Amino acid sequence: MRVLSYLEASVTWTASWDEVRPLAGAAHGVVLEFLQKRYSFASASQSPSSQATGFVTPFLQIGSFEGRSPPSPIGQIDFQPAAIVVSSSTTEAAIEIFDDVMSSLESEFGFRTPPDRPRKYASTIVSQLDFRISEALSKWSGVLDFIKKYQGDNGSTMAPVSVRFMALDGGQPSVNQFTFERRFPIIDGDERIFTLAPLSTTDHELLLQHIETIFGKA
Numbered sequence: 001m002r003v004l005s006y007l008e009a010s011v012t013w014t015a016s017w018d019e020v021r022p023l024a025g026a027a028h029g030v031v032l033e034f035l036q037k038r039y040s041f042a043s044a045s046q047s048p049s050s051q052a053t054g055f056v057t058p059f060l061q062i063g064s065f066e067g068r069s070p071p072s073p074i075g076q077i078d079f080q081p082a083a084i085v086v087s088s089s090t091t092e093a094a095i096e097i098f099d100d101v102m103s104s105l106e107s108e109f110g111f112r113t114p115p116d117r118p119r120k121y122a123s124t125i126v127s128q129l130d131f132r133i134s135e136a137l138s139k140w141s142g143v144l145d146f147i148k149k150y151q152g153d154n155g156s157t158m159a160p161v162s163v164r165f166m167a168l169d170g171g172q173p174s175v176n177q178f179t180f181e182r183r184f185p186i187i188d189g190d191e192r193i194f195t196l197a198p199l200s201t202t203d204h205e206l207l208l209q210h211i212e213t214i215f216g217k218a
Helices: 028-039 091-109 138-151 203-213
Strands: 001-014 043-046 060-066 072-079 081-090 119-127 161-171 172-182 191-195
Touching: 001 091, 001 203, 028 043, 028 060, 028 072, 028 091, 043 081, 060 091, 072 091, 081 091, 091 203, 191 203
Parallel strands: none
Antiparallel strands: 001 081, 001 119, 043 060, 060 072, 072 081, 119 191, 161 172, 172 191
16 A cells, blocks of 8 residues: 555544633634734634634634644644634644644633543545455446446446445434545556545554455555
8 A cells, every 4th residue: 555645634622612712812813813824824714613603713724834844734723612623634743733723822822722632533545555446346346237238338437436434423424434435537557546534644544554455465
């Protein structure tokens, strides 16, 4: 297994805005300006998830964290009413960014870092795997034969390209899911896969190695 690209990853900390903000509060615009300047954010506004609940919390997009070499991109920092979400290229980078953000806000405005809580992860990776994806999904060939029989020859060739596992909360699908699908455009001879997993980037890579062991040669 060879990683071709870390697309995006996010870490979510369960923490209410009331326990994170300074005791006496802080001006929303001043906090936004500070974060925007420190991390070179292209956009700084109010969290969409807070608008419907009467909270005014920071939401920043497309920035850079210079505390790593090379610098890590920041997809977003979202202070939600009941959570803080940070996204970057990997979950490891997102954790470092979170620590730096909270440390700087504490020093500058008196913000409070939430106590250690369980974290929720999501990561997306494009990788090259050492087995043929079509063979791993070969049991779906009978379905394809049925489709071809009734569709007829329309000049295109169909093939199974993905599989998805999804958690069901009360019978309803949730955001907790694992997606495994062929990466397009297809390059001849390449077995490129896009995967989305509710895991840290490191554990996500271990999962891909395990999948490769099951379907191909380790």
